[in-house]
Amino acid sequence: MNQAIALKPDGIVLGSVDAREQASLVHQAVAHGIKVVGWHSLPKPGPALQDGFVTNLATDPLDVAKASVMYVIAQSNGKAGVVIFTDSTYEIATAKSNAMADLVKKCAGCQLLKIEDTPLSDTATRIPQLTSTMLQRYGAKWTWALTINDLPFDFMSPALQQAGYKGTGPLLGVSAGNGSESAFQRIRNGEYQAATVAEPVSLHGWQAVDELNRAFAGTPVSGYTAPVHLVTATDIAYDGGKMNRYDPDNHYRDVYRRIWGVK
Numbered sequence: 001m002n003q004a005i006a007l008k009p010d011g012i013v014l015g016s017v018d019a020r021e022q023a024s025l026v027h028q029a030v031a032h033g034i035k036v037v038g039w040h041s042l043p044k045p046g047p048a049l050q051d052g053f054v055t056n057l058a059t060d061p062l063d064v065a066k067a068s069v070m071y072v073i074a075q076s077n078g079k080a081g082v083v084i085f086t087d088s089t090y091e092i093a094t095a096k097s098n099a100m101a102d103l104v105k106k107c108a109g110c111q112l113l114k115i116e117d118t119p120l121s122d123t124a125t126r127i128p129q130l131t132s133t134m135l136q137r138y139g140a141k142w143t144w145a146l147t148i149n150d151l152p153f154d155f156m157s158p159a160l161q162q163a164g165y166k167g168t169g170p171l172l173g174v175s176a177g178n179g180s181e182s183a184f185q186r187i188r189n190g191e192y193q194a195a196t197v198a199e200p201v202s203l204h205g206w207q208a209v210d211e212l213n214r215a216f217a218g219t220p221v222s223g224y225t226a227p228v229h230l231v232t233a234t235d236i237a238y239d240g241g242k243m244n245r246y247d248p249d250n251h252y253r254d255v256y257r258r259i260w261g262v263k
Contacts, residue, residue: 001025011035011212018090019051026052035215037208043095045225055211055221057204063228064197065099068176072144078109081141085152087120093148096176113138127152131159149178157192167191184244195232198246206256
């Protein structure tokens with residue numbers, strides 16, 4: 001952030017940089033007349049001038065949490081045993097995991113076994129051991145893993161395979177956000193992950209440019225929030241799924257080009 005501010009740019013886009021953690025530097029950037037747009041920097045999308053942001057881009061974390069949990073409840077016939085993995089370093093992650101926990105608790109036949117707070121930065125070393133520990137502690141009671149993004153499943157899947165679990169269950173995962181290439185492959189192949197609420201990353205990139213353009217022109221933000229999109233084995237072939245990523249088929253590139261007056 002210090003290096004970015006020193007460049008004296010007109011705008012800065014923060015990708016998954018937590019607003020709370022970098023608050024003083026964000027406000028320093030604003031004091032220098034720099035327009036700041038966040039991507040997953042705050043617990044909800046939209047303008048946040050009090051935090052120094054023109055706007056924050058994300059799908060609504062509460063809607064993401066609801067889509068994830070409702071899928072799990074439906075697939076388990078209301079009898080899911082759930083462990084939630086989160087990272088309290090990020091406000092948006094906490095908002096998601098808290099919402100997921102509340103919804104699981106409202107399901108009379110479901111069990112919230114544990115909320116595991118573990119840093120995403122240490123996923124590769126912590127998740128395999130945590131998976132083994134949870135399997136020993138909860139056994140057959142643990143049937144669904146809910147995470148704030150797809151990364152934990154990169155390292156949970158091998159641990160489940162080593163423990164003798166099949167890719168199709170009885171323990172499956174759902175990610176409340178992300179939509180990584182490896183997640184798409186797991187969902188397509190039926191390997192330990194049943195669904196992900198995929199983020200339209202490319203669309204958000206175009207929107208970030210548009211929001212900065214509006215800020216430079218002194219006009220209001222667009223107010224657009226991308227709707228939630230749950231990717232499962234039944235719909236993975238659509239909306240960019242063949243490329244192992246979610247890219248909405250809503251012609252957003254053409255729309256932005258028209259707004260900008262370019263071909």
